Amino acid sequence: xxxxxxxxxxxxxxxxxxxxxxxxxxxxxxxxxxxxxxxxxxxxxxxxxxxxxxxxxxxxxxxxxxxxxxxxxxxxxxxxxxxxxxxxxxxxxxxxxxxxxxxxxxxxxxxxxxxxxxxxxxxxxxxxxxxxxxxxxxxxxxxxxxxxxxxxxxxxxxxxxxxxxxxxxxxxxxxxxxxxxxxxxxxxxxxxxxxxxxxxxxxxxxxxxxxxxxxxxxxxxxxxxxxxxxxxxxxxxxxxxxxxxxxxxxxxxxxxxxxxxxxxxxxxxxxxxxxxxxxxxxxxxxxxxxxxxxxxxxxxxxxxxxxxx
Numbered sequence: 001x002x003x004x005x006x007x008x009x010x011x012x013x014x015x016x017x018x019x020x021x022x023x024x025x026x027x028x029x030x031x032x033x034x035x036x037x038x039x040x041x042x043x044x045x046x047x048x049x050x051x052x053x054x055x056x057x058x059x060x061x062x063x064x065x066x067x068x069x070x071x072x073x074x075x076x077x078x079x080x081x082x083x084x085x086x087x088x089x090x091x092x093x094x095x096x097x098x099x100x101x102x103x104x105x106x107x108x109x110x111x112x113x114x115x116x117x118x119x120x121x122x123x124x125x126x127x128x129x130x131x132x133x134x135x136x137x138x139x140x141x142x143x144x145x146x147x148x149x150x151x152x153x154x155x156x157x158x159x160x161x162x163x164x165x166x167x168x169x170x171x172x173x174x175x176x177x178x179x180x181x182x183x184x185x186x187x188x189x190x191x192x193x194x195x196x197x198x199x200x201x202x203x204x205x206x207x208x209x210x211x212x213x214x215x216x217x218x219x220x221x222x223x224x225x226x227x228x229x230x231x232x233x234x235x236x237x238x239x240x241x242x243x244x245x246x247x248x249x250x251x252x253x254x255x256x257x258x259x260x261x262x263x264x265x266x267x268x269x270x271x272x273x274x275x276x277x278x279x280x281x282x283x284x285x286x287x288x289x290x291x292x293x294x295x296x297x298x299x300x301x302x303x304x305x306x307x308x309x
Contacts, residue, residue: 034076034175037061039069039086041281042155043103045290047079047168050186052288054179056172060286063088071098077171079103085152101171104154108163112151112221115233153279156222158198161291162191197292201299202227208306213252214245214272219279220254223302238266245272252305256280275305 033055038044041060048058061078064070069089071078075098082104083090093100104111154160169187173180205227212230224231234244234253241263245253252273259267259274267274277298278284284294 033057035059035072035074036171037072037075037078039078039080039089040155041284041286042161042291042294043079043081043164043168045281045284045286045288045294046161046165046190049190049288049291050165050168050172050183052186054172054182054186055176068092071096075099076175077101079168079171081152081154082150084150101167103164103167104150104152106164106167108166109154109160110157110163111154112225114149114151114218115221151218151221153219153222155281155291156220156279156295157226158194158201158295159226160222162194165190165194193292197295198226201295204299204303205229208303211252211306212248212250213254213302213306214241214248214250215254216241217256219256220277223279223298238263242266242270242272246270251308252302254302254305273305273308275301277301 035057036047036051037059038047039061044058044060050056051058059072059075061069061071061080067088069086069092071092078093078098078100080086080089080093080100080102082102085104103109155164165187169183172183176183209228209230212232214232214234216234218233220231223229231254232244232248232250234241236244241253245251250272252275253267255274255276256279258276264274278294279298281291281294284290
């Protein structure tokens with residue numbers, strides 16, 4: 001265990017009342033082994049690290065080709081991210097007796113509301129401020145979204161990841177009481193590593209925190225708030241984005257989806273840096289140290305884009 005956590009901490013230094021649906025059988029409280037599912041890669045890697053050396057099998061639950069969630073049989077509990085991020089799964093859970101914990105609703109997780117659609121409008125748009133236009137321009141103007149929804153990428157704040165990990169720890173301990181202190185020891189070491197990561201990223205992004213940058217999607221708010229970053233939400237045409245960036249003194253455009261050739265060309269001609277980040281962690285290593293490697297890499301790529309001349 002010490003060797004494992006040394007590796008986790010090396011990754012971060014090198015820079016790189018939960019809601020339960022369904023009932024858990026009281027006879028399972030001291031079972032020797034059990035199987036859990038986790039729906040999002042960032043929390044899957046941390047839940048896997050927490051299970052190190054224990055009888056817990058941790059499974060990453062993903063969507064199938066039809067868009068439904070492929071819930072493996074025999075899960076004692078499913079850790080998911082709530083109905084806002086996973087509405088299809090919410091319907092599946094209501095139709096089943098699968099015990100589930102919504103990690104975004106765990107005690108201590110700080111939730112942020114999504115920005116209002118008006119924040120993303122281009123300068124020449126006059127749509128209803130409670131709606132976003134369909135199929136026009138870049139950024140968040142491509143989808144309709146009601147005002148007041150919760151931003152779902154809570155794991156972009158390591159403090160939220162710690163709170164969610166505490167909820168997972170309590171479930172593991174409740175299901176396997178004989179290994180209570182082993183889970184607690186794992187949890188303590190992971191949380192210490194998350195603190196180290198948080199401190200390192202805060203230092204890394206110190207210079208970037210004084211310079212605004214454009215965001216084309218709303219997935220980065222937890223990162224922004226945790227490290228006091230200054231973002232400029234932008235939508236509309238490629239030229240709208242350029243004009244908004246220049247008006248706010250931003251040199252970097254950040255997206256969660258690949259840029260198309262036209263937008264890349266316009267940004268390059270305007271002398272703006274650009275970077276595609278992975279806030280959902282879809283490309284992260286699915287290993288016990290994956291969260292640390294992914295988060296450090298994401299922060300490094302953002303920092304390079306923002307401060308590069």
